[in-house]
Structure formats: structure tokens, C-alpha cells
Amino acid sequence: MSAGLPRTILHVDMDSFYASVEVLLDPTLRGKPVIVGGSGDRGVVASCSYEARAFGIHSAMPSLRARRLCPQAVFLAGRFDVYVDYSRRIHEVFRSYTPLVEGISLDEAFLDVTGAERLFGTGEQIGHAIRRRIGRDLGLGCAVGVAASKFVAKLASKAAKPTAARGGTVAGAGVLVVPPGQEIAFLHPLPVEALWGVGPATHKRLARFGIETVGDLAALPVETLVSALGPAQGRHLHDLAWARDDRAVVAESNPKSVGHEETYARDHHDHESLGREAVRMADAVGHRLRKAGMEGRTVTIKVRFHDFRTITRSQSLPAPTATAAVLARVAKDLLRSVDPGPGVRLFGLSASNLVPATDRQLSLAGAAADEAWEQASRAVDAIRGRFGDSAVGPAVLAESGQLRRKRRGDTQWGPSHDRNEREGR
Secondary structure (H helix, E strand, O other), X not given: OOOOOOOOEEEEEXXXXXXXXXXXXXXXXXXXXEEEEOOOOOOEXXXXXXXXXXXXXXXXXXXXXXXXXXXXXXXXXXOHHHHHHHHHHHHHHHHOOOOOEEEEEOOEEEEEOHHHXXXXXXXXXXXXXXHHXXXXXXXXXXXXXXEXXXXXXXXXXXXXXXXXOOOOOEOOOOXXXXXXXXXXXXXXXXXXXXXXXXXXXXXXXXXOOOOOEHHHHHHOOXXXXXXXXXXXXXXXXXXXXXXXXXXXXXXXOOOOXXXXXXXXXXXXXXXXXXXXXXXXXXXXXXXXXXXXXXXXXXXXXXXXXXXXXXXXXXXXXXXXXXOXXXXXXXXXXXXXXXXXXXXXXXXXXXXXXEEEOOXXXXXXXXXXXXXXXXXXXXXXXXXXXXXXXXXXXXXXXXEOOEEOOOOOOOOOOOOOOOOOOEXXX
């Protein structure tokens, strides 16, 4: 690609991904208002079908409010491992067109197809091809935005999506192209909330200047924005309003951290019960680290109290680890500085400052307990690989003859009334 030539960037966004996967796997849900998320009092909506959106429901909405808006909704706790598998297959489709794929989440990604156009056609043609492949091979829908920048491509994909309506879902364009040179005409009529970084608080500040659209903001002198919002945010929003975004699509790389957290149906008020939760989280984090061939140098716990006050505590280790026993021990040490008396509604554990795992020899000295735990962890991984995830685990997690292992995605969107429930059916 010659210097100065515009890039061709795609933003692909799946339609109601989690809910669409559930409907795909259970066709009896088709046409119903389906909500994936935590159905309990502390749950939130992770994804919902367009039939549910027609009632005003959207992601991140408290489940209690969603239930009031649509009492007949079908609530599903979600199956994160299933969504991860579908996401992997979707990304395989993306990589068949370009190696420059930047995953943003399980259900959306940026693709730089500038160098692939001679082989596969224009960005618009590639966008249509991706939609056909995903629809044919996976039975799912998506929207594609095509532009010369990531920011405009993302807004274009949103404009290409279907629209929820009580009378039935209205199909969108599917693929929307914003040609080079047409970005301003596309951007300026949009509401100012379309800009990255304009949340409720920023919108309220901008409203004082009569700013309602992106064009209104673009017309404001940058000095005024800097005075109102600060240098970084003011200049950032001014650049976006004039379609200035030169960020490259960065191909997927190793994660920067691995962690788990959980919102509980009932608060924890003592160190003993939180200690068991630390063991659960450490078991899950250690397993994911070893599976990824990584080790962490820093352990962080996250505690959210009943009043939503949130704190974190971290400790760096002398040597990186992927051993659950070490992670749990450090987490428990960090918990000692936390008073759980007011009630803990959420607890999380993560490992960061990741490095590739290295093989170690057991020390002949008797003080090599951590190294011995590493060997034991590998044995646990082998047993789970053969007999299933619940075949073996820490004894403290055994309840009524079963292991309460933490799995990725469990209660990610808050607790449900019943983990296996399918309400409204």
C-alpha cells in the first residue's frame, strides 16, 4: 500500500450475539423476547433479542427493570463457553480474508482489508462475503461498517443494524460504506453521544453549549472544548468530530491479564467465606493461565461492597506463577486488610504482568512447596482433560458431593434465581 492512500477498515458486529446463539440452538425461542443475563435481583442484561429490544430493553440494563418492561421475557443464565466457541469460529471467517483482525469482544472485531482487496474485491464486497459466510456456516447475523478509519467504521456498522419494533424487526442495510471524503457528511448529523467518550456526564456539560449533534461539537473552537473538558478529552472529541482517527488495526495478541469475578445473590460478611471464594477464583485463574501457557507476576483482588463502593488490592510476586495454591494464598493475604463487615456483593481475582510459562526443575530442598504445587496443578489439568472439569479440585469447594468450581462466564452478569432456569416458558 502506497503512503497516503486511504485504508479500508471493516467493523463487524454480531446481531444480539448471545441471544441469537441461544435461539439458534433452541428454535422454540424464535420470535420470543429472549434475555441473556442474570435474572436475580442483582442481575443485568448481557444480550437480548430484537423482540425484547422492542420493549425498550438493552444490554447493561438491570434485570429487574427488564422484567418490569417485559414480564413475558425468557431469561437465560447464559453459556459463556458456547459463546466463546462460536466467537472462535467467527474469527476464523475473519482471518480467511486478512490476518489483521483486532477482536474487541466476543461479538465484534476490526479488520484491515486494505491489502486483501486485489484478492477478494472491495471492502463492501468483502463485507457482504463475510455476512454470507457467517449466515451460511453459523446461522447468525451481523452488520458490517466499511470506512477509512476504525471510528467511522464502527459507527457505520451500528447504522447498518436491524431496528427493533413491536410490529416486527426491521432489516438494516447489513453493510454500510462511508467512502473516503464522505466522513464529515456521515458524522455531523449524528447525535453527539455517538462520539467515543461522550457519556451522560460529558453530554450534560456539552448541553450547556447547546451541543446536540456531532456537527455542533465540530463547529465549537477546540479551545472552548479544552476549557470545558480538559486538554486530553477536548482535543480527542474535536478530532473525532472531524473524522481524524489514524489508529491502526492491531492483530490479536496475548492477554494482559486473566481474571474472574462474581456478583453474589447474598453478601459475604466474613473472611472465612471470602477465603473459600478466593480459592474458587484462584483455581479458575490458574487453570486458564496454564491453558494459555502464561504465568502472572501480580495478583489483584477486587472487592465491591453492598453500597457499590469498590476497592482493589495488589501484590507483586518474586517469581511469576500459574499455581492456584499460590494465587489463593496471596489473595487471602490481601483480604486480611479488607473489612467484609458491611457486606461484600462482588469479589474478583486476577493475575497480570503476564509472561510465557517456563519449565522448572523441582528443588532438592524441602522448601520447594510452591514448585510441588506446580507439579500437582499439571496433574489436575491432566485429570480434568480426561474426565471433565469437575473431576477433581480443592476439597474446600466440595458441597453435597459436588465441586463448586468457578467457570469462565459463570454469573458474569449477576446471579440468577436458578442457574438452570428458563423463565417464561
